Amino acid sequence: MARPSGSDAGVTGPRVRAAAERLFARHGYAAVSMRMIAAEVGIGAGALYHYTPDKQTLLAGLMREHLDDLLAAWGKADPGTDPVARLDAFARFHIRFHIDRPDAVFIAYMELRSLEPETFAGIEALRRRYETVPEGILRDGVAAGVMAVADVKLASMALIAMLTGVNTWYRDGGRLDRDAVEGIYADMARGMVGVERVST
Amino acid sequence: MARPSGSDAGVTGPRVRAAAERLFARHGYAAVSMRMIAAEVGIGAGALYHYTPDKQTLLAGLMREHLDDLLAAWGKADPGTDPVARLDAFARFHIRFHIDRPDAVFIAYMELRSLEPETFAGIEALRRRYETVPEGILRDGVAAGVMAVADVKLASMALIAMLTGVNTWYRDGGRLDRDAVEGIYADMARGMVGVERVST
Known part of the structure; x- marks a missing residue:
């Protein structure tokens, strides 16, 4: 044909x-x-x-596109200012980006098991690149003396897991709107890394 | 037969x-x-x-057993003392319990989509019961004036997501042992809810 x-x-x-x-x-x-x-x-x-x-190419393409979009979107959302402002922007950005893509997020986490080894390595590298975003913010925050973090890698993983978790319960039209949810999580993120919180 | x-x-x-x-x-x-x-x-x-x-009975049984075990294990691990000590115990308990059951945790989160409606309702009720554990701790902590939490439900979901996230990266024999990981996460949990942190 x-x-x-x-x-x-x-x-x-x-x-x-x-x-x-x-x-x-x-x-x-x-x-x-x-x-x-x-x-x-x-x-x-x-x-x-x-x-x-084939199906594997489709799966790898979906995951790669999701992570490429994520990295490009953060590139635009990053205020590039001081670490505390960037942490706040990152928390809000991560929630907002993931809430609108529940299927892509679900697949990105769940179907790593289904990737062939070489494909897995490429996807992991992209995911790893995204993890370096909060790592960089926290490292700068510690260096500037405005954050206190026992372990930058663990805190970054904890932050990402906490923020991605919004996808498991958030529904539009629920008790809190997106902006309220983002604000509350951004404030918990501050607390996690030893920055004084603002909203409570 | x-x-x-x-x-x-x-x-x-x-x-x-x-x-x-x-x-x-x-x-x-x-x-x-x-x-x-x-x-x-x-x-x-x-x-x-x-x-x-049938397969559905197997799936529902696995999920129910996982959540029953979780609730029973917390019943034994709960120090039942002040809210800050209970938060610390909860954070450490949640990580320890889940790290040893990666398949059960994976299924409990991923295969909710595969449950028939009545079964789903029963499993959701058990999961909801577990979520009331951190909610109770945080509510008591706020009432006692030792925690500051903008939204108890959100903070509980955030806490659970952060702690469960350890499963995505933790491997025995890695850079940090279980006790170190538990300690660092327990300390981030304190920070999230406005309790002064200890390890940094």
Whole structure:
């Protein structure tokens, strides 16, 4: 068969990725077949192979895109000012970015088990790069004497886990809006690293 | 076929649960068949039905057992003293309990999607009961004037997420032993809720 024309690829490619993301999050990678993905998109199983050679490529692509977007978005959100302001910005940014991408976050954490070794290494490197963001902020904060952190790596992992945890319970229209949630978590983040808290 | 004798059930029953836990964690619930579980245990697919009527019962049983054990273990670990001492004990307990059960923790978080509605409600009630543990500690701490918490529910969810996050990176034999990790996290937990920290 001929490859799909440019405009087809531009429309259907993103629909294939969105369908794969939805199905991987709902059933788990191992339980999803290329046939299920094609059916979700509404194309034939044969046509799907115009857009991706296999399921592993789709999974790796979703994870890589998620982490690339995350790093690029932080690049824009980073105020680049003092460590305490950056910590506050980071806490709010991390919550906001992840709340809108529950399926991608779920897959990024859960399906590391499903990556082939070389792919895993590439994804891990991207994730590691993101972890260096809070590490850098905390290290600068300690150096500037405005933060007290027993172990920068552990505090960074603790911070990321705490902030990502919002995804497990947050729903729009609930008791607290996004801004309130971000503010409360940003303040807990300050407390974790020995900065005086503001909102309580 | 006859039901297995008491001693068979006592040996094979736990092996069935352990095999199911391992396979659910490795492949995801939806990708695991009763046949795969039987093969992992080394019994016939027909014999497996002596031990469980279906896969959903196995999954619900694993989650219920995990949460029952968690609540019972905290009942024993709770020093029942002042809120700050209880917070410290809770942080250390939560890390220690979860580090030894990576598959159970993984399944408890990931396979909520795979529970049928009535089963989900029962599991959620147990999980909710555990969440009331830190909520009670923080509420008492605020009432006693030794903690400052903007929102007890959010702080409890943040605390649990932060502590459970240790599972994503901790390995025995790594840079820090369990006791060191527990101490550092317990201290960050103090900071999160406005208690003066001790180790930094």
